[in-house]
Amino acid sequence: MKVICDFTQSKRLHVDGGGFETLSCFLPIMGKPFLQHVLEYVSRLGASSLVLFLSGNADRFERFVGDGERWGVKTSYHLVKEGVSVHERIRNAAWMGSQEMFLLCNNAYLPCIDETHMHEPARFVLENGTETGWLLGTKAHMSSDATPLRATVVEALHVGSAQSYLDALARVLGRRGGPLVVLGKELRPGVWVGPGTRIHPTCTLTAPVYIGSQVNLGEHTIVGPDSEIGSGCIVDNESNIIGSSILAGSYVGKHLDVRGCIVNQNTIFNAQLNSAYVAVDEILATSVESEDDSIRVLKIPLGSRLVACMLGVATLPLYIAVLLVNALVYRRKITRLTVVSMRQSAAEETIVSEPGLTLTIPILRHRSEMCKGVRSHALWVLLPGLWTIVRGKSRFFGIPYRTREDFGKLSIDWQNLYLKSNPGIITEADILYDEHPEEEMLFASEMYYRVVDSFAYNRRLFLRYIKALFTGHNS
Structure with missing residues (x-):
């Protein structure tokens, strides 16, 4: 038919x-x-x-x-x-x-x-x-x-309309959606939670509610009923999300009561009033990509470069052994990829098919080929990546570089996220997943890292990475 x-x-x-x-x-x-x-x-x-x-x-x-x-x-x-x-x-x-x-x-x-x-x-x-x-x-x-x-x-x-959409969402979450099939992992009846989501012990979830992947729900937050929170969102402390939909990549600030609304990054649409409000204060609601666009220069701390140099020298015999195995056993050489440089102007309404700045980095394996967890990552990605850090082209932790071809396949939101992010040899997804994740999960993990990127959080990632190296199991 x-x-x-x-x-x-x-x-x-x-x-x-x-x-x-x-x-x-x-x-x-x-x-x-x-x-x-x-x-x-x-x-x-x-x-x-x-x-x-x-x-x-x-x-x-x-x-x-x-x-x-x-x-x-x-x-x-x-x-x-x-x-x-x-x-x-x-x-x-x-x-x-x-x-x-x-x-x-x-x-x-x-x-x-x-x-x-x-x-x-x-x-x-x-x-x-x-x-x-x-x-x-x-x-x-x-x-x-x-x-x-x-x-x-x-x-x-x-x-x-906004109200009809929220009504449809409530019907589906309440299993009254007719033709729509309700799928997903239920934390308990009527509460769906995606992988990588962090829920504070004091958070209250009232069914029915759907929470995507890589979401962070803060202290004393209340979510539900009849609510959906998209992947990569952050709901800060003591905020309520009731009868609302928070679209992927949005940040809801502290002490907010969001009822009957659709939040898309920094735009809040009130369904009952049929009115939209664009938040200009990040305390209210913002995009996870918000940043001063005038800051474009990638700066790798001298300390990070010195640490990478010392680690590179210390592991040089291992690196040479890996290169020999790669050449003699797998019949492969070091690949020098031309990748799209970050920290440059991002797209607004259209996809950037020809980003201006590129650079070349050496790799032994593409991340999509990695399927054995952190230990495999350390051998094939981290060891050659240490010298990329020494050159000042990457950080220890961040978002992975992408080739022009891979960049062109990203959605507009993902391209904007990429261009405003810091490159890293070790990524959130490398620590979370044993196998290369699906695109949705990868996007969510990169959005989440973009928001929480800080020295303290990177220190936590380092400890999780070391733990995974010793145990052989990702987070």
Whole structure:
């Protein structure tokens, strides 16, 4: 069955005097964008191919959906001008048979339909008569003078407004989400917590609540019910998050009471008042990437370089042995990678495909090849990396360098995070995971480190790294 996706009317949360940067279809529910839930759902309904009609933000949708492999379907794209009728384009499409049945969907609603609804042409409406924009029909039903399709009343999740999004989130967390499958590790019934999350013993979690990976919940914080906190967030001491959604990479300051809101870094959207507030004081809410953009110079402390030099000299026999094993046993040489330098201007709205500053560093193994924990990391990454520190091109702890190719594959937020961060030979993910983590986990760990980066925290990382070296087990 063909599924035609009309994504030409994608909405942003909007109020007088400003808007919300995130498209509403990309707002998260249980750690996934609403759009992903839509695509997964139509795939379960039996979609064999997706035909996407796009207008604004076409590049973003195409990057997210890709070739459809992750959904198990084939995809094709059609770009239309604003104001052009998608129904008319479908009616005149040569690629669609005149009697071929298809499902028309959008990214604002997700109706609770199943296979029993997929036999007869129908349009799907809410109990109050509101059209969801979803229908099952043929090209003939796209004509303006065609007999109206039979209306089938269904329940649906809706993200067209801030309040409807929070209502949808509460329904899904309460297992009343209809077509959405609730997955994840439950700390206890109704409380989902991602890996690497730190919860202070005095924090109160009230079900239902979903907490992503690498989240830090401070002392005497209250989270829930009906709340979601995205990966890499920090909720500082004595703050409450109730009936709200905190998007990935956001920092909520001390002593705040966040109710019925969506927080996206430094923008707070109050659903009941339909108003947005941009915080200019980091005490309230900020991005985990916030920093004085005028500071661009990477400075490696002289002490770190001296320590790296002494360690390099002390381990030189071991390093030479590793080089010989690498050359004679694995038939590999030292690879000199050209990587994107950090501490340079970051992107605003578009991806930086050609970052200006690069440098060359030696490596023996790429991190994605590492699968045996910290000990393997020490041999293949740390030993050659010591001389990168001596040269003043990296710190002991930070975020790993990336090649131009790897940099170009990152999301806009991740590129901005990378360009404003400090490079390091040892990373948060190296200590947390025995195997190379998935992209989401890697992003979350880098966001978290970006916020907590300090001498005291790096000292803790050092102790955890030494412990893992002796025990053979990552944190």
